[in-house]
Amino acid sequence: MEASHAHAHDDHHHAPTGLARYFTTTNHKDIGSMYMWFSLIMFFVGGFMALVIRAELFQPGIQIVNPDVFNQLTTIHALVMIFGAVMPAFVGFANWQIPLMVGASDMAFARMNNWSFWLMPPAATLLVGSFLVPGGAAGSGWTLYPPLSIQGGISVDMTILAVHIMGASSIMGSINIITTILNMRAPGMTLMRMPMFVWTWLITAYLLIAVMPVLAGAVTMLLTDRHFGTHFFNAAGGGDPTMFMHIFWFFGHPEVYIMILPAFGIISHIIPTFARKQLFGYSSMVYATASIALLSFIVWGHHMFTVGMPAAGNLFFMYATMLIAVPTGVKVFNWIATMWRGSITFETPMLFAVGFVSLFTIGGFSGLVLAVTPVDITLHNTYYVVAHFHYVLFSGAIFSIMGGAYYWLPKWTGHMYDETLGKLHFWLTAISFNITFFPQHFLGLAGMPRRIPDYAPQFTEFNQISSIGAFLLGFSQLLFLYVVIKCIRGGAKAEAKAWEGAEGLEWTVPSPAPYHTFETPPQFH
Amino acid sequence: MKKLRVLAGALASAVPALALAGYDVNIPAPKTPISLQIYGLHMEIMYVCLAIFVVVFGVMFYSLFAHRKSRGAVAAHFHENTTVEVIWTLIPFLILAVIAFPATKTVLAMKDASNPDMTIKVTAYQWKWQYDYLNDGLKLYATLSTPREQIGAPDAHGKVTNEHYLLETDNNVVVPVGKKIRLLITANDVIHGWYVPQLGVNQYGIPGFIKDAWFQANEPGVYRGQCSQICGKEHGYMPIVVEAKSAEDYAAWVKEQKAKQAADAAPAEKVSLADPVVR
Ligand code: HEM
Ligand SMILES: [Cu+2]
Ligand SMILES: [Cu+2]
Numbered sequence: 194m195e196a197s198h199a200h201a202h203d204d205h206h207h208a209p210t211g212l213a214r215y216f217t218t219t220n221h222k223d224i225g226s227m228y229m230w231f232s233l234i235m236f237f238v239g240g241f242m243a244l245v246i247r248a249e250l251f252q253p254g255i256q257i258v259n260p261d262v263f264n265q266l267t268t269i270h271a272l273v274m275i276f277g278a279v280m281p282a283f284v285g286f287a288n289w290q291i292p293l294m295v296g297a298s299d300m301a302f303a304r305m306n307n308w309s310f311w312l313m314p315p316a317a318t319l320l321v322g323s324f325l326v327p328g329g330a331a332g333s334g335w336t337l338y339p340p341l342s343i344q345g346g347i348s349v350d351m352t353i354l355a356v357h358i359m360g361a362s363s364i365m366g367s368i369n370i371i372t373t374i375l376n377m378r379a380p381g382m383t384l385m386r387m388p389m390f391v392w393t394w395l396i397t398a399y400l401l402i403a404v405m406p407v408l409a410g411a412v413t414m415l416l417t418d419r420h421f422g423t424h425f426f427n428a429a430g431g432g433d434p435t436m437f438m439h440i441f442w443f444f445g446h447p448e449v450y451i452m453i454l455p456a457f458g459i460i461s462h463i464i465p466t467f468a469r470k471q472l473f474g475y476s477s478m479v480y481a482t483a484s485i486a487l488l489s490f491i492v493w494g495h496h497m498f499t500v501g502m503p504a505a506g507n508l509f510f511m512y513a514t515m516l517i518a519v520p521t522g523v524k525v526f527n528w529i530a531t532m533w534r535g536s537i538t539f540e541t542p543m544l545f546a547v548g549f550v551s552l553f554t555i556g557g558f559s560g561l562v563l564a565v566t567p568v569d570i571t572l573h574n575t576y577y578v579v580a581h582f583h584y585v586l587f588s589g590a591i592f593s594i595m596g597g598a599y600y601w602l603p604k605w606t607g608h609m610y611d612e613t614l615g616k617l618h619f620w621l622t623a624i625s626f627n628i629t630f631f632p633q634h635f636l637g638l639a640g641m642p643r644r645i646p647d648y649a650p651q652f653t654e655f656n657q658i659s660s661i662g663a664f665l666l667g668f669s670q671l672l673f674l675y676v677v678i679k680c681i682r683g684g685a686k687a688e689a690k691a692w693e694g695a696e697g698l699e700w701t702v703p704s705p706a707p708y709h710t711f712e713t714p715p716q717f718h
Numbered sequence: 719m720k721k722l723r724v725l726a727g728a729l730a731s732a733v734p735a736l737a738l739a740g741y742d743v744n745i746p747a748p749k750t751p752i753s754l755q756i757y758g759l760h761m762e763i764m765y766v767c768l769a770i771f772v773v774v775f776g777v778m779f780y781s782l783f784a785h786r787k788s789r790g791a792v793a794a795h796f797h798e799n800t801t802v803e804v805i806w807t808l809i810p811f812l813i814l815a816v817i818a819f820p821a822t823k824t825v826l827a828m829k830d831a832s833n834p835d836m837t838i839k840v841t842a843y844q845w846k847w848q849y850d851y852l853n854d855g856l857k858l859y860a861t862l863s864t865p866r867e868q869i870g871a872p873d874a875h876g877k878v879t880n881e882h883y884l885l886e887t888d889n890n891v892v893v894p895v896g897k898k899i900r901l902l903i904t905a906n907d908v909i910h911g912w913y914v915p916q917l918g919v920n921q922y923g924i925p926g927f928i929k930d931a932w933f934q935a936n937e938p939g940v941y942r943g944q945c946s947q948i949c950g951k952e953h954g955y956m957p958i959v960v961e962a963k964s965a966e967d968y969a970a971w972v973k974e975q976k977a978k979q980a981a982d983a984a985p986a987e988k989v990s991l992a993d994p995v996v997r
Contacts, residue, residue: 253878255869260951334948340925341908341950428926434909435924469787471797477807499911499920499946501903501929504829508822515814522810523803529778530802534794536787547782551775558767565763565817567756567824570920571745574911574946635743640915642944645954647869649885650878651742 219303221288224310228285231313235277240667242270247663250656253648263646264332271335276359277317282594283455284366287394293699294388296379296715301372309365316358323348339426339437343419353412360405367398381717388697392479393458396486400447408444435500442493450489456593460546463600464528467543468535469694474527481520488517498569507566514564521557541615545596548623556584577637583630602680603687607705610680621669628662746916750933753918755824831932834900842910842923845952849891854972860887862955885942890959894968900932911946914958920946935962
């Protein structure tokens with residue numbers, strides 16, 4: 194609470210206090226914090242749905258939810274986690290960190306920034322609230338493939354509207370981020386001297402601007418097919434359900450990189466800090482990020498190998514997808530070379546970073562397996578794919594978010610978090626994560642389809658292990674919440690430069706970062 | 719640190735376990751020339767991944783161990799090396815090319831459904847399969863045959879006693895062994911997926927479009943699979959059971975089916991399209 198007093202003194206503009214402060218704020222730090230809290234709440238909401246799913250899958254048969262509700266849970270779990278938890282968390286980091294890292298006083302369009310955030314709660318309400326309407330939530334899977342999504346009730350329209358709103362929010366956020374980065378850097382900070390997190394977000398923001406309108410187009414066509422007699426995706430009217438898949442995945446694959454590039458950025462700060470050694474291969478990191486982003490536009494077909502594309506199509510998408518593993522590998526090699534002959538310590542952020550490098554790479558391996566068309570055909574829509582994307586999204590994106598939160602919490606709150614509890618949180622998370630998701634590789638290889646509420650008896654054991662792991666994993670996250678709250682309320686005083694090996698402009702301002710920073714641009718060396 | 723190494727050990731040993739253990743943790747025993755190739759490709763990629771894993775993570779965990787501050791490590795100052803960076807960009811490239819070559823051959827083979835010995839048209843419905851034997855003039859519907867009472871009712875120990883629970887149908891797709899069977903797959907309502915892992919086939923049925931796929935069972939047997947694409951409430955309840963039989967047994971089966979269909983030709987046409995298993 195002392196911290197907020199300090200803020201009030203710094204504030205020369207007599208901003209409103211209490212709740213009104215948050216409704217009207219244009220301050221990047223307030224907005225960043227709101228994004229982070231929003232994301233954490235959504236993480237728990239989506240996590241709750243996941244636990245219901247895992248409870249149902251603990252044994253064969255239908256015990257807890259009926260198959261309709263099961264499908265709704267998998268659909269909304271995914272949408273909530275992608276659009277509600279992972280993406281807003283990275284936007285929260287962007288808000289807090291980009292101005293601090295480039296030495297800007299705030300984001301370029303401060304009012305639009307407020308609007309970008311405040312679009313999110315209504316969208317989330319539509320999404321989660323759709324469980325309450327007649328017929329329940331959308332149950333077509335997060336990919337919303339027609340004709341199944343055409344069959345759904347009003348909840349599908351609510352989902353479409355939510356996607357539109359969140360897309361608008363993302364686009365506004367991206368415009369803000371790009372403008373801030375390109376125009377508001379401290380004198381001396383050339384593009385090729387920008388912090389890695391800023392680079393990855395710059396590229397991510399361009400990806401968002403490129404593909405969110407594509408998704409908006411796809412769901413709008415879905416909406417008009419549903420209500421206004423168009424037949425974009427209806428073969429009987431001259432349309433084609435496959436076209437939806439192409440458009441969706443043209444968005445969808447860049448989207449998965451939208452969820453991982455900022456993570457690469459965060460990890461590229463944590464590892465040098467705790468290895469006390471400069472990031473290895475800065476420029477190849479930038480080029481690798483850019484080539485991943487470019488390649489991500491030409492690989493979408495790897496989600497559609499079982500559609501029955503011509504051989505040439507399958508081959509093209511197979512080669513392109515394999516190619517994307519090369520720059521991804523370069524990143525991993527660079528991180529390891531950064532550790533090499535460093536002076537390494539294992540504070541919680543570093544543990545999450547090492548966890549990230551190890552486990553994300555396993556996700557990369559399974560990605561490579563899935564990139565090979567014939568193998569994908571036998572694994573498509575099985576639990577193998579579920580394992581793959583949780584390795585890249587949970588032990589990738591979410592590990593980086595948690596590591597990043599521990600890393601910058603001292604700067605945000607002015608206190609050091611509880612290191613023992615932080616480490617405990619890491620180990621509980623890393624171990625239960627693997628218990629949950631590693632066996633799903635075996636389930637997928639054995640042929641268990643995804644999105645089924647009930648399964649054949651030979652899949653029982655691995656499902657039980659997975660469910661037990663999931664409950665451990667879920668409840669371990671309460672510890673994270675506790676550590677964060679404890680850190681906000683007090684703890685050892687954080688220095689301006691909270692970590693011995695930390696580099697960058699954000700560590701030149703006091704901790705907690707005052708409400709207004711860099712009102713006169715710093716000189717960057 | 720010790721814990722870290724334990725974790726690394728556990729993960730590293732899980733990967734070879736995956737590659738070497740029996741079929742329970744691997745792709746089910748392949749039964750067609752194509753699924754055999756898929757199996758081989760998967761093994762090849764797993765070995766490549768395993769090798770990369772050991773090398774890359776060997777280096778990383780060595781560094782995490784040896785270059786610790788608590789052991790007195792002092793940070794070096796290097797931060798780039800163009801030669802190394804070029805090498806570790808090119809090597810993965812070459813490795814991928816080595817995988818891509820056999821994969822390309824398999825893709826082309828899978829896609830070549832020409833000159834089949836016989837053709838079966840598969841139509842998916844919510845939630846059943848229709849099979850039209852275009853050469854033999856047969857038509858049958860396959861639905862889940864697990865009794866409804868069993869669903870949601872495992873025994874007191876949480877075990878399902880029916881061995882083929884959820885993977886059994888009232889009418890199995892019978893095919894002759896050793897013959898190239900072409901499937902023409904479509905759907906009548908929403909997208910479904912005709913997926914039988916041991917036969918190496920996983921193909922969407924898309925309403926309004928017909929897609930082809932093929933398989934050739936090497937040996938007689940019963941091969942089970944499920945709908946692979948979410949298709950609504952009973953997506954989990956539309957299994958596929960393929961029975962591969964010798965030429966004589968197949969001929970006998972066709973004869974028997976024909977007699978049956980002649981006897982009740984009319985009712986066979988009137989199968990209700992919506993016949994939910996679970997309410
Ligand atoms: C080496 C890099 C990667 C490769 C080669 C790769 C390859 C693939 C392939 C081929 C599929 C399709 C599987 C199928 O549906 O049959 C897939 C699915 C998926 N991947 Fe990756 N991937 C990679 C990295 C990532 C990353 C970094 C993310 C996200 C952070 C990601 C997220 C996903 C998701 C969410 C799906 C499933 C989408 C769905 O069907 O719901 N992947 N990946
Ligand atoms: Cu993709
Ligand atoms: Cu289905």
